[in-house]
Amino acid sequence: MSESQSTGLQLSGLQTTPSQTVGPFFRHGLEWEDGPYVVPEGTSGAFRIEGTVFDGAGLPVPDAVIETWQADPDGRFDHPDDPRGAVRWKDFRGFGRSATDPEGRYSVLTVKPGPLPVAGGGREAPHLNVSVFCRGMLVRLVTRIYFPDEEEANTVDPVLTSIDDPARRATLIAGIAGSAPTETTPPGYRFDIHLQGEHETVFFDL
């Protein structure tokens, strides 16, 4: 590293540190009590997104960790690289982390993100970015969770429309789950992740 310090920034860049597997024993290192709470319990309009991670044989993956990253309900990020910044949603973390249980299930509590503006026009439909780490994978897998009740926005989403096969596209759209929605409680959603096989989820090259 001392070389780059003495010669200034080099566009060729430094060797980035390689990814390695999270392994089977990450639980004590990565599990947080508040991990699954993108918003605190009791937040108005909060719902759960839950699902199961499956391997190529259709068996649940009990040693995966799922992370989510999303905009707030205004479609903004409390981050210096969002030029608009965030103005509301004080208790909104934007980030969720859930290790799968012995049945391969994960769950996060969140609120629906707003749509995102796209440079050059258009909008991205409300979605969560998702990272999947597990024993057996040497690199992070990246996918997205879209909402089934955002049909209009999904139809013009630049990422969904970049996927030609409707069956593949459908792997990115959650299902409605849990108890029936009421006026004050939105529905929960179910989003299973198939690492491999007939129903393999779409994963992204980022």
Next chain:
Amino acid sequence: MPTYRPHTYRPDTPSHPPVSWPEYKSNVGRAPHKPFVLLPQRLGEITGPLLGEGRVGANDNDLTLGHDGEPQGQRIIVSGRVLDGDGRPVAGTLLEVWQANAGGRYRHDADRHPAPLDPNFTGVGRTITDSDGRYSFTTIQPGAYPWRNHDNAWRPAHIHFSLFGTAFTQRLITQMYFEGDPLFAQDPIFNSVRDPKAREAMVAKFDLATTVPEWALGFQWDIVLRGKNPTPLEEEDDDE
């Protein structure tokens, strides 16, 4: 109407293991088979969780503390910097580490290695980088441990590191190894990184300068996250 086109991050795929790496047996049934879809980096990809303050306690970067006594094993201090691919320090970013104890045993129900647990060692740490991107952990040299990947398979000693950087795109989970470990040659996880220079970037070096006399051995390890592409808008401005 503002345009949202801040910087993006350069691809660094050749630094990383392939998606499919069957020498690591549990990869076979889990690695996706279909080609990945290109995800252009937009707002949600160039931002990310900025976690740190509030997640880390005063002694969380010293894994030898917090128990009734001292853990067994060789005390070590692992320190270095977190940089982006252009050598800029990544300040204020959360690092999470976890590791086996000196005997190669993890504090985890599923770890069946018949080595003793150490009542004075949990093997979990957290810290935040300072304004120069520096971090430091005090811990115990982890032991190698056997696994069932292939005949007489042993993992080289390693510490797991998890980093966020400042963007979803920079998220990294990796393992830090120790210089000169004779187990490298037979380890399919270490060798899943095909580029020798990239493999070298996972190996901490013994460092006398950070070795504390009569106390602990020093190891240096810098972590490099993805660097940024030049900003298109800035280039346009330059042309004007």
